[in-house]
Amino acid sequence: MGDEATVLSGTKLANQVLQEVERDVDSWISAGNKRPHLTVVLVGDNPASHIYVRKKIKAAAAVGISSEIIVRPKDISEEELLDLTVQLNKDSRVSGLLVQLPLPGG
Template sequence: MAAKIIDGKTIAQQVRSEVAEKVKARVAAGFRAPGLAVVLVGSNPASQIYVGSKRKACEEVGFVSRSYDLPETTSEAELLELIDTLNADSAIDGILVQLPLPAGIDNVKVLERISPDKDVDGFHPYNVGRLCQRAPRLRPCTPRGIVTLL
């Protein structure tokens, strides 16, 4: 079988265009645009680039994007309090906490604190369990993107 080159940039742009059209139609019908909260703790350069690309993608498709760039010194309690606030915010549909987190912050505790309904990465134990049962309520973005490419 001959190898086939996958043009990921073109496919990504097509997906973004389709999402942008759906968002426009949603807003035109009187509904609000979807909202994504992205939380970055610390100044990991790779994480900053990734989070920047999420902000740009949200802007391109018409999502409401809220960024929370927190200092490396942020405590676990402060981060959990922010997640509680975002969980209760009806304008936020998805929460993405960028990993890795600084030393002293328990990744598991943080990921478990995100509401399963707002868990963009699908890392909450509830969502992982549903996925393992082949009955996901949501499909994690990265694997879904890979399937789209293939």
């Protein structure tokens, strides 16, 4: 009957998704829209978070999305971080905003 396993290639599927997103970004820009821009806020010095953010930036570049990383020290106050997100939310250049988790304690 149907006991056979189906093997899926995660790498192949991921590449197909990236190609599709890249085509969508190209179409978006060709239609006269501005290039999407991702801003990532990275708080503290968690090595895993830094690696993860670099991968996000690399993926964005691969599909034609511009990006930037804003690094803040681990002792940033909650108020300062909220003010920064409000400021970035008002920035017309920013299409997407990501605050990388986990945030340091405090």
